[in-house]
Amino acid sequence: xxxxxxFFSFQxxxxxxxAAGSVLLAISSALVGCFTFLKKKALVGDxxxxxxxxxxCLAFLLSGNKNPxxxxxxxxxxxxxxLVLIDFITRSSKIKEDTSIGLILSVFFGxxxxxxxxxxxxxxxxxxxLDSFLFGKAAALVGxxxxxxxxxxxxxxxxxxxxxxxxxxxxxxxxxxxSIGFPVRRLELVLTTLTVLAVVTGIQAVxxxxxxxxxxxxxxxxxxxxxxxxxxxxxxxxxxxxxxxSGAFISYTAPAMPTGPWIVLIVSMLAxxxxxxxxxxxxxxxxxxxxRIKRRILNENILKLFYxxxxxxxxxxxxxxxxxxxxxxxxxxxxxxxxLRRLHIQGYLSNRDDKWSLTEQGKIxxxxxxxxxxxxxxxxxxxxxxxxxxxxxxxxxxxxxLTPELERRLESLLEYPENDPHSxxxxxxxxxxxx
Numbered sequence: 001x002x003x004x005x006x007f008f009s010f011q012x013x014x015x016x017x018x019a020a021g022s023v024l025l026a027i028s029s030a031l032v033g034c035f036t037f038l039k040k041k042a043l044v045g046d047x048x049x050x051x052x053x054x055x056x057c058l059a060f061l062l063s064g065n066k067n068p069x070x071x072x073x074x075x076x077x078x079x080x081x082x083l084v085l086i087d088f089i090t091r092s093s094k095i096k097e098d099t100s101i102g103l104i105l106s107v108f109f110g111x112x113x114x115x116x117x118x119x120x121x122x123x124x125x126x127x128x129x130l131d132s133f134l135f136g137k138a139a140a141l142v143g144x145x146x147x148x149x150x151x152x153x154x155x156x157x158x159x160x161x162x163x164x165x166x167x168x169x170x171x172x173x174x175x176x177x178x179s180i181g182f183p184v185r186r187l188e189l190v191l192t193t194l195t196v197l198a199v200v201t202g203i204q205a206v207x208x209x210x211x212x213x214x215x216x217x218x219x220x221x222x223x224x225x226x227x228x229x230x231x232x233x234x235x236x237x238x239x240x241x242x243x244x245x246s247g248a249f250i251s252y253t254a255p256a257m258p259t260g261p262w263i264v265l266i267v268s269m270l271a272x273x274x275x276x277x278x279x280x281x282x283x284x285x286x287x288x289x290x291x292r293i294k295r296r297i298l299n300e301n302i303l304k305l306f307y308x309x310x311x312x313x314x315x316x317x318x319x320x321x322x323x324x325x326x327x328x329x330x331x332x333x334x335x336x337x338x339x340l341r342r343l344h345i346q347g348y349l350s351n352r353d354d355k356w357s358l359t360e361q362g363k364i365x366x367x368x369x370x371x372x373x374x375x376x377x378x379x380x381x382x383x384x385x386x387x388x389x390x391x392x393x394x395x396x397x398x399x400x401x402l403t404p405e406l407e408r409r410l411e412s413l414l415e416y417p418e419n420d421p422h423s424x425x426x427x428x429x430x431x432x433x434x435x
Contacts, residue, residue, distance in 0.1 A: 003253045019248045021149055022263060025202045026240035028153035029211075030218035031160045032198040034229070034236050035191055037219035038171040043098060044083065046212035047105045048199040051082030053112025056203075057119060068148045072200050079196040082108050152201045156194055160233075167191060168229050206260035213264045218243070221271035224278035243267035297400050298331075298339045300369045303348060304399075305329050306358050307366030307427075316363050319355035367427045368407075372399040374420035375410050381421045382414065388421035 010016045036045055052075035059074025060066060082104050089100040160167070166187050169177045178184050195215070202211050222235035247263030276283050302325075309328055310316040325336065340356055343349040348362030358366060376395040380386045386394075402410070419425055 004249075008249075015248075015252060018251070018259065019245055022244035022248045022259060023241045024150050024153040024244075025206075026214060026218070026244035026263060026267070027237045028156040029198045029202045029214045030222075030236040030240035031233055032156055032191075032194045033215035033217075034219040034222070034233050035160075035167045035171050036195055037216055037223070038229075039191075042212075042216045043101045044086070045195060045199060045215035047082055047086060047101045047108075048079045048196055049203065049211035049215075050105045050112070051108035052076075052079040052196075052200055052203060054078050054108055054115055057112055057115035060119060061115070072148065072152070075200040075203065076196055078108065079199060080193065083192050083196065149201050152197055156198055156201075159190070159194060163187070163190060164230075171229075206264055210260055210264045213268065214240070217264070217267045217271050221267070221274040224271075224274040224281045239267055239270050243270065293400075295339075295342070298335060299343055299346075299348075300365070300400055301329070301331070302336070302339045302343060303358070303362055303366035304369040304373070305331075306349075306356075307363065307370050310358065310363075311370075311425075311427075316358055319352065319357040321355055325356075364429070367429070369399055371427050372402050372407060372410075374424060374426045375407075375414060375417070376402070377420045377422070378414050378417050378426075379410060391421065 006012075010019065033045065036042065055074035055076065055078030056071050057074075058078070059070045062074075063070045086097065086100045086104050089095055089103070090097045095103075166177075166182065169182065170184055170187050170191075174184055177187075198215060199211050202214050206214050218236040218239040219232070221239050222232045225235050226232050243263045243266040246266045247259045247261075250262045251257050251259035274282065277285070279285055305325060305328055306320065307316075309320060309324070310318065322333070322336065325331070326333070331339075340349060340351070343362065344351050344356075348359055348365060349356050350359055373395045376398050377388070377391045380391040380394060381388055416428070417426060
């Protein structure tokens with residue numbers, strides 16, 4: 001607790017530099033990564049991250065020092081050159097984009113490792129710590145680094161906000177953007193430049209190996225929570241900021257723990273949590289929705305079963321035993337009992353001495369399910385020319401998803417038929433038919 005209070009008081013300048021640098025880098029990378037993710041170019045970030053290493057090494061060889069501005073310029077040049085080459089190879093040959101990314105990534109990274117090895121054996125004392133660009137070392141950030149990185153991060157955020165509409169359009173519908181006269185190639189060039197800048201600024205914290213995760217993972221995690229781009233950008237930025245400050249805190253409390261890998265690990269955990277619990281798209285939500293759909297289908301099938309039995313003996317109030325229900329339609333006894341109890345609680349069935357009967361509300365709902373089933377059978381035989389003995393199974397599935405609007409359209413289209421293809425009467429609501 002003392003470490004927690006001291007860290008978030010930001011009294012130590014070193015803590016301020018590391019925390020602010022990590023947060024700014026994570027936020028700017030997340031914002032740019034959203035558009036890269038939406039354009040389905042996740043591997044581009046990985047290619048750029050590995051391609052900046054030779055630029056860093058060349059900049060060091062030419063300048064002889066580790067000035068962050070010089071290193072960023074060198075990294076930017078080779079990173080941008082790598083993307084240009086990927087685009088050129090893809091457009092000028094039969095090689096697909098993923099293959100060209102693999103080629104450029106491996107070639108540039110190989111050159112970078114070669115240059116880094118040469119520097120390490122050169123005897124230049126200034127090269128100490130240069131290898132941290134491979135795996136990152138956010139704890140090494142100082143005031144000068146923070147000024148440079150925060151300036152670049154601010155530029156990234158401002159440009160994303162200025163070109164928000166344009167980037168959104170080319171991310172979702174590039175052909176439409178071309179048709180209305182948008183300079184798509186120039187906009188893609190701007191987005192490419194932003195991607196390179198985001199990677200270049202982030203490698204100081206997480207290194208070239210993990211930078212692709214910082215670019216794509218917050219965007220992927222945010223995508224689970226919303227379908228709106230503006231909200232996605234905010235969520236991705238929040239995830240980036242949380243992972244940045246958390247990674248810095250863990251690194252502070254446990255000095256042996258590097259900041260960069262922890263930033264990536266935390267944002268990956270956020271993505272994993274989003275994958276499971278995010279509303280609408282999370283795996284738990286989908287499982288819950290599937291369970292509810294199965295439960296609703298079982299309920300409607302049971303009510304349909306009661307109504308069909310009541311048609312046979314013309315008695316909607318008659319009580320039915322479990323055996324009688326099973327003989328008409330084989331449903332697993334465990335599922336049948338659960339469904340009966342659920343329908344009883346909902347007021348669709350009444351129970352006396354373990355015998356079940358339809359209530360007035362259950363009769364209305366059961367009648368509608370039977371009507372939809374038989375209307376769909378008529379539609380399939382009349383308009384799709386399907387044989388009557390082949391329509392039952394399809395109607396058994398579709399009856400549960402037809403909305404009231406589709407129900408009315410179906411009735412109107414078929415002109416309220418009296419019988420289905422098997423000569424069974426189609427039960428309409430008598431109150432509506434009288435009108």
